[in-house]
Amino acid sequence: MAGIELNEGFRRALAAIEAGRHVFVTGRAGTGKSTLLRYFRATTRRRVAVVAPTGVAALNAGGQTIHSFFGWRPDITPARVRRVGEEKGRLYRALEAIVVDEVSMVRADLLDCVDRFLRLNGPSPGEPFGGVQMVFIGDLYQLPPVATALEERALSALYPTPYFFSARCLQGLDYELVELEKAYRQQQDPQFLEVLDAVRNGTVSEGQLALLNGRCRPDFEPPPHELWVHLCATNAQAEAINRRQLARLRGRAYTFVGRIEGRFEREYLPVPVELALKAGAQVMLVSNDPLGRWVNGTLGRVREVWPDPGGPAALVEPYEGGEVEVAPHTWELYELYLEGEELRSRVVGRYTQMPLILAWAVTIHKAQGKTLPRVVVDLGRGAFAPGQVYVALSRATCLQGLVLKRPIDRRHIWCDRRVVRFLTEFRYRRSEEALPLARKRELVEAAIREGRPLRIVYLKPDDQRSCRVVWPKEVGEMEHGGRTFLGMRAYCSLRGEERTFRLDRILEMGPAEP
Known part of the structure; x- marks a missing residue:
């Protein structure tokens, strides 16, 4: 892959992965975790599966959800994991490594399911993870595992925390922690980066909080010629803003209807099945253009809409300038299979739709992993999950590109102290060994x-x-x-x-x- 800077953190992570060690690769927002994954996949010769906890995360990583890869129902538990048949088992016995992306959202009990499954069906039965190397990628200071109140109560009786690091299969297992430290997203604004680091681990000073709240503009309305994205805590909040802004535009709305072929579950859909567009709409492109004209997350404004099938359907002016013709895009969903001794992939489903979403507003959850030049953060009633404020603020590239709709209170900035304890104690232990x-x-x-x-x-x-x-x-x-x-x-x-x-x-x- 051309243009990739192999900094010290990248080299350490790649060396540990290629050496076959279990590895947890972490780092603050914007340090290149997704880039590292793409580079590893493009350069490795090993038999590797990539999985993620959610459909959109799996689609972005070019993999499958954990449940899909192992053939599980949503209600899987370690006790329900079973040995698979001989033919299906060939795939799992051929694995050399599994990469789990966005591991901060993986629950401890789900990782124990993975371990039990591989102990039964992996290349080395009975060994941890069946002898398969595990590579975990993610930032524990960002979005946490999702569990209902009922699930939380049940999990708390079995695990000290719901996070992946509390899984029983990891207790006593030797794995390495590699932290990517160079931040690319905010490298032009070191003061903002310092504030973000303090937000990340819940150590914000009064001066830093005042600096953030100096960006509070309750009545802020983005200038017509600028692209600002509202980051919202809920889907309902984001959808209401997008509907309102679309209705304000003059002209006809054109509705594009997506087409699903084969197995393409709803949780994987990157764009709604019905997408309404008008000239003037603010959008986010959610595919990577093969010609390099845009990447997943590029912001722009629709200049024209052409409803005629068979050709480009919209003319979009990206944030960076210029104009691009955007046609419907086809996403393909893959599954791995074994052919001889080679691990291969085949298409099991396709989804064709315009690679755009309305982007006057998006949820903080959907913005994870994206870089947004101008951000309006609206927490509504406040943060309801640890790391949520950090994810929202760290989408911006600089302090001047950030506006708060309401002041941030210290109680909004909270990280899970169990995460802090795990990371510090892990580093202390490794330091004592070295x-x-x-x-x-x-x-x-x-x-x-x-x-x-x-x-x-x-x-x-x-x-x-x-x-x-x-x-x-x-x-x-x-x-x-x-x-x-x-x-x-x-x-x-x-x-x-x-x-x-x-x-x-x-x-x-x-x-x-x-």
């Missing part, structure tokens, strides 16, 4: 003797990571808040004062230039 406490103490003692500084990467319990240069003064048993720990007292160049650091929270340590 650089044990005894070795950290030796390095600090040597730096004190020689009077030289150290470069450290420090991780606070709230998942805030910072790189610092420190001049160690003392190391040993220390006490704070009634707790004793092995610590280091040092002058911190980042804070310009002496600070105390817990050695078990130092992820990396090495010499630094004075």
